[in-house]
Amino acid sequence: MAVSDRELAELVKLRPTQGLDPFKGVKKLPLEEFFTSGHRTCQGCESALVMKLMVKAAGPRTVVLGSTGCMYVANTTYYSTSWVVPWMHTQLGSSGSAALGASAAFKALMRKGKIKDEPINVIAFCGDGGGADMGIGAISATLTHPDYNCLILMYDNESYANTDIQLSGSTPYGAHTTFSPPGSKKRIMHHRWKKNMAAMMAAGHPSCRFVSTVCMSYPVLAMNAVRKALTIGGPTFIHSLDPCPKGWDYDPMGSHELGELAVLTGIWPLWEVEDGTLRLIGKTRDIADGRLKRLPVRDYLLKQGRFAHFTDDDIAYFQSKVDETWNKWVIPGVIPFQRDIAADQPPA
Amino acid sequence: MAEAIVPQTKQQPVGDKISLITGSEAIAVACKLADVDVITAYPIRPYDTVMQYVAKMVSNGEMDCEYIVAEGEHSQFEIVKHASACGARVFCGSSGVGWMYAMEALTVTPALRIPMIAMVGNRALDDPGAFGTEHNDALAVRDLGWQLVWVDSAQEALDTALIAYRVAEDRRVFLPCAISCDGAFLTHSQAMVKVPSRAKVDAFLPRYNRGDLLLHPDNPITVAPQANEDWLMEIRRQTAAGMERSPMVIREAYKEFAQIFGRDYGNPFFEEYMTDDADVVLVGMGTLSTPVKVAIRQMRAEGKKVGFVRVRWFRPFAAEDLAKTLGRFKGVGVIDRDFSLGSPYESGVLTSEVRAALYPAANRPPLLGFIAGLGGREVTVPDVRKMSDMVQQAAAGKPQPATTWIGLRE
Numbered sequence: 032m033a034v035s036d037r038e039l040a041e042l043v044k045l046r047p048t049q050g051l052d053p054f055k056g057v058k059k060l061p062l063e064e065f066f067t068s069g070h071r072t073c074q075g076c077e078s079a080l081v082m083k084l085m086v087k088a089a090g091p092r093t094v095v096l097g098s099t100g101c102m103y104v105a106n107t108t109y110y111s112t113s114w115v116v117p118w119m120h121t122q123l124g125s126s127g128s129a130a131l132g133a134s135a136a137f138k139a140l141m142r143k144g145k146i147k148d149e150p151i152n153v154i155a156f157c158g159d160g161g162g163a164d165m166g167i168g169a170i171s172a173t174l175t176h177p178d179y180n181c182l183i184l185m186y187d188n189e190s191y192a193n194t195d196i197q198l199s200g201s202t203p204y205g206a207h208t209t210f211s212p213p214g215s216k217k218r219i220m221h222h223r224w225k226k227n228m229a230a231m232m233a234a235g236h237p238s239c240r241f242v243s244t245v246c247m248s249y250p251v252l253a254m255n256a257v258r259k260a261l262t263i264g265g266p267t268f269i270h271s272l273d274p275c276p277k278g279w280d281y282d283p284m285g286s287h288e289l290g291e292l293a294v295l296t297g298i299w300p301l302w303e304v305e306d307g308t309l310r311l312i313g314k315t316r317d318i319a320d321g322r323l324k325r326l327p328v329r330d331y332l333l334k335q336g337r338f339a340h341f342t343d344d345d346i347a348y349f350q351s352k353v354d355e356t357w358n359k360w361v362i363p364g365v366i367p368f369q370r371d372i373a374a375d376q377p378p379a
Numbered sequence: 380m381a382e383a384i385v386p387q388t389k390q391q392p393v394g395d396k397i398s399l400i401t402g403s404e405a406i407a408v409a410c411k412l413a414d415v416d417v418i419t420a421y422p423i424r425p426y427d428t429v430m431q432y433v434a435k436m437v438s439n440g441e442m443d444c445e446y447i448v449a450e451g452e453h454s455q456f457e458i459v460k461h462a463s464a465c466g467a468r469v470f471c472g473s474s475g476v477g478w479m480y481a482m483e484a485l486t487v488t489p490a491l492r493i494p495m496i497a498m499v500g501n502r503a504l505d506d507p508g509a510f511g512t513e514h515n516d517a518l519a520v521r522d523l524g525w526q527l528v529w530v531d532s533a534q535e536a537l538d539t540a541l542i543a544y545r546v547a548e549d550r551r552v553f554l555p556c557a558i559s560c561d562g563a564f565l566t567h568s569q570a571m572v573k574v575p576s577r578a579k580v581d582a583f584l585p586r587y588n589r590g591d592l593l594l595h596p597d598n599p600i601t602v603a604p605q606a607n608e609d610w611l612m613e614i615r616r617q618t619a620a621g622m623e624r625s626p627m628v629i630r631e632a633y634k635e636f637a638q639i640f641g642r643d644y645g646n647p648f649f650e651e652y653m654t655d656d657a658d659v660v661l662v663g664m665g666t667l668s669t670p671v672k673v674a675i676r677q678m679r680a681e682g683k684k685v686g687f688v689r690v691r692w693f694r695p696f697a698a699e700d701l702a703k704t705l706g707r708f709k710g711v712g713v714i715d716r717d718f719s720l721g722s723p724y725e726s727g728v729l730t731s732e733v734r735a736a737l738y739p740a741a742n743r744p745p746l747l748g749f750i751a752g753l754g755g756r757e758v759t760v761p762d763v764r765k766m767s768d769m770v771q772q773a774a775a776g777k778p779q780p781a782t783t784w785i786g787l788r789e
Contacts, residue, residue, distance in 0.1 A: 119602035
């Protein structure tokens with residue numbers, strides 16, 4: 032017998048959320064800021080913009096938990112915190128646990144009448160090192176708990192940018208980092224392909240009702256993803272690609288453009304999965320529907336010093352791998368696996 | 380007919396239920412009585428029995444808490460750490476290498492002034508594998524701001540858990556506390572336990588109040604920012620001051636506990652057994668008290684004046700008090716159920732601490748260290764007699780090795 036949403040909500044005693052409606056456009060955004068001055072991020076830091084717009088989307092009745100990384104070290108210098116909402120440091124691999132713990136505490140205390148009963152947003156953020164590498168187990172565990180409302184947001188600047196730009200499981204193939212410097216004998220030190228983190232979270236966690244990729248070059252889409260993630264209930268996950276002037280080696284004024292290029296080259300597809308339904312979003316949808324032609328990855332790669340050592344062959348290889356995600360994956364740009372056409376034929 | 384006048388603390392308290400339960404179950408019951416809000420579990424023997432009892436109480440509706448099975452000890456401790464920051468009373472626990480797996484979370488917990496209560500079912504660290512008790516797991520956090528207490532009976536486990544909440548959550552302290560229960564000997568051994576009423580517990584244990592440290596939209600603070608060398612030392616000093624105030628708060632709590640519950644543990648920091656007229660004493664922690672006490676009674680029958688001092692609170696360590704007590708005797712033998720390789724005189728951890736405590740004392744008797752009962756190996760009555768004899772030899776001026784491994788195959 033199928034269990035209705037309402038019955039499920041009763042089973043896990045899910046608490047109501049704030050019911051945040053989507054913003055209707057950039058001119059309709061609230062003026063209040065909950066991430067303000069005081070931070071020490073680099074010029075052109077896209078992740079700082081993620082923090083600012085994430086909490087603008089969430090509003091004042093929000094608790095933010097931040098795992099170790101740029102957005103901890105640069106934003107919370109003692110006596111000059113940039114956070115207007117309550118904020119707490121969590122360990123590098125603990126964004127999932129932090130979200131779960133805060134949400135569980137509010138749930139228990141409200142049920143027992145120990146604090147005022149109201150929906151409080153819980154957001155835990157992590158970088159790609161804290162999320163896709165060290166914290167992936169805790170995030171995965173949290174996404175299996177249907178009974179706790181929380182959002183885990185991974186800001187992905189594609190390296191351990193706070194500790195001197197070391198490669199992470201989210202660093203793209205071939206990128207120059209301090210742990211993968213091109214040398215006279217080995218041009219390509221980093222042979223691993225970037226983890227498909229958001230799709231992994233969406234595909235592997237049936238209790239997680241909302242997963243989305245975002246990029247702050249498309250800020251209203253990103254903020255509405257945050258609002259939807261906080262409204263739908265249960266644990267949710269957002270993966271943001273953040274151009275990083277220091278780690279990617281480009282002029283700080285290029286952040287916005289590089290974010291756009293990541294989407295337009297098809298390297299960073301924008302999509303969301305809501306209750307098991309996948310939607311491609313914005314320019315990514317235009318590409319998939321044939322209204323927009325994917326730009327060559329060369330336009331994206333050669334604007335960044337971290338790929339300056341790439342030869343034409345390297346660029347061609349990178350292009351072929353991106354093409355593969357669009358031409359061969361079972362869901363283009365999102366879910367890998369190629370259909371075995373022969374085996375798919377019905378038996379004779 | 381005149382009634383016998385019984386001091387308040389000796390009266391059979393009204394309303395206690397007597398149950399045959401293990402040390403683990405006693406702590407689970409304490410969590411229920413303390414109305415703990417968030418509990419996280421992860422399996423490792425032998426501590427995990429406490430979580431099995433918690434799970435059963437939750438499923439039977441006897442206990443109202445968020446009960447979360449984590450995916451590893453690190454998350455287990457991180458979840459309750461954050462829950463506690465948001466104002467929830469929390470409970471957690473582990474054993475052996477599980478405790479070590481949580482080490483990063485354990486490190487930040489006292490620094491964040493999180494009054495978490497954890498149970499350590501003491502277990503030998505890997506490798507090689509052993510389920511049995513060894514104290515190195517809990518002792519690994521001894522420098523970090525955790526209050527550490529060892530108990531030796533299920534009753535003491537229950538009582539100490541209630542006391543631990545009261546002490547840890549006292550704003551003068553605000554530091555976590557780990558209650559060590561020897562694996563198997565206590566975690567899995569049943570004894571008759573007086574289970575107090577919720578009303579008594581409510582009278583003893585105030586609600587957890589995080590005050591201006593609460594993480595909540597009504598109190599928009601930034602917790603644990605990047606302080607660097609500008610301020611880290613001052614913040615560290617505040618944590619140290621909390622630990623320095625802990626002994627006073629522990630004394631207060633035990634005193635009030637005796638008044639409300641009718642069980643008086645005397646000196647909270649260590650128990651003295653047949654020490655009044657003793658020539659020499661043995662010192663140890665946890666359940667080795669049983670064979671030691673049996674052996675002492677045998678030796679007493681033979682005219683050997685041996686006593687025992689069982690250390691309860693290892694952090695804070697009652698150095699002056701203990702040094703004064705030990706100074707009364709002609710010889711001291713410290714039994715460590717742990718090791719500290721390469722330490723001064725190759726001693727165990729407790730021996731080194733006792734030796735350090737004695738250094739400024741006016742009276743410093745000869746002190747021998749013993750490593751015994753590792754990996755859950757039984758400390759036998761003959762073992763205790765051997766240790767006691769060596770201490771008596773040392774007291775008589777015959778030099779003995781500083782450290783001896785006891786019960787070891789040659």
